[in-house]
Amino acid sequence: MPRNPRNQIFPANEDLPAARGGGPLVRLWRARAELLVAATLTLATLTLLDATREGRWVPFLLLTSAISAPAATRTGRNWIAAHFWCVFSRHRLQRVCLETTMHTRAGRIPLVLWITPTTTGEKALILTRAGISAEEFEAYSEEIAAACWARSVNVYRHRTRAQLLIVEVVRRDEAPGAASPGLDRLYGRRAWVSLRPELEEPPDLRTPVRLAQVG
Structure with missing residues (x-):
């Protein structure tokens, strides 16, 4: 039985084509x-x-x-490990979209435009397809966290461009590493809003929110 309506956006009796990975x-x-x-x-x-x-x-x-x-060098090893997890999380995000209902009726999944390391994990900038929204990613946050071998997942929607969202993968406590400047350079640090009501303000994307602040 689905947790909420967004976990089953297609009617159960509808014959849909299998999700595909694209051309x-x-x-x-x-x-x-x-x-x-x-x-x-x-x-x-x-x-x-x-x-x-x-x-x-x-x-x-x-x-x-x-x-x-x-x-x-320790810095080099941190850089390699951070970017390995970026590639890993990108593939796992795509797999979750294929295995759940986060794809269109034609079988197309959202695009991971960019993924960057942070001090607690990774952040992915995603462009959704027609019929998919940031709220659906929030509904599947537990599945995404499990697929990415992470502690938790936070989802942020762009304030003025609803087709853009950020998936923050939290896999460890905040620690120094090969964190990049972050996605805030694209649209600004205050351009994103959390889908969780307990977060009153969008986070500083250069300093990921810790689990204690989210919970």
């Missing part, structure tokens, strides 16, 4: 991070092989140092 261009866009990493590794491997075959060790040493240096 080839959409799939390429969603896999852009993985494709970029694969292309970088391929280029680096070919460069190293070419350098060693010709007996040029200086490019080999420079390239291997540039690749291994981030993993040798």
Whole structure:
């Protein structure tokens, strides 16, 4: 039995097409991070092989140092881990949309325009499709949190552009790391409003709200 009407937006007796991941261009866009990493590794491997075959060790040493240096420092490891979780959460958000009713009757899911690390997890900027709203993401917040292996999820709607929303994934206590400037540079820090009544003001998107403040 659904928790509320927004968890079952389609009639139970309606024969709907299966949700799909999109066309080839959409799939390429969603896999852009993985494709970029694969292309970088391929280029680096070919460069190293070419350098060693010709007996040029200086490019080999420079390239291997540039690749291994981030993993040798705490800042570099934090940056790598933060962006790994961004890619992970992006895919899990898309999977939740496919597995629930957060897709159109044609099977199209919302677009994750941008996802950025924060000191407590990640924030995703999402463009909804026709028939989907920020309130539906709020209704499925527990499912999103479980899919992203997170503690909780907060949803914020844009004050003047209802098709835009932010999904904040909270997976840990606030800690220093590879947090980016945040989404506030796009539309301003005060452009977002929480869907939870206990939050009187939209949060400063550069400093994510802690669980104690939300609860």
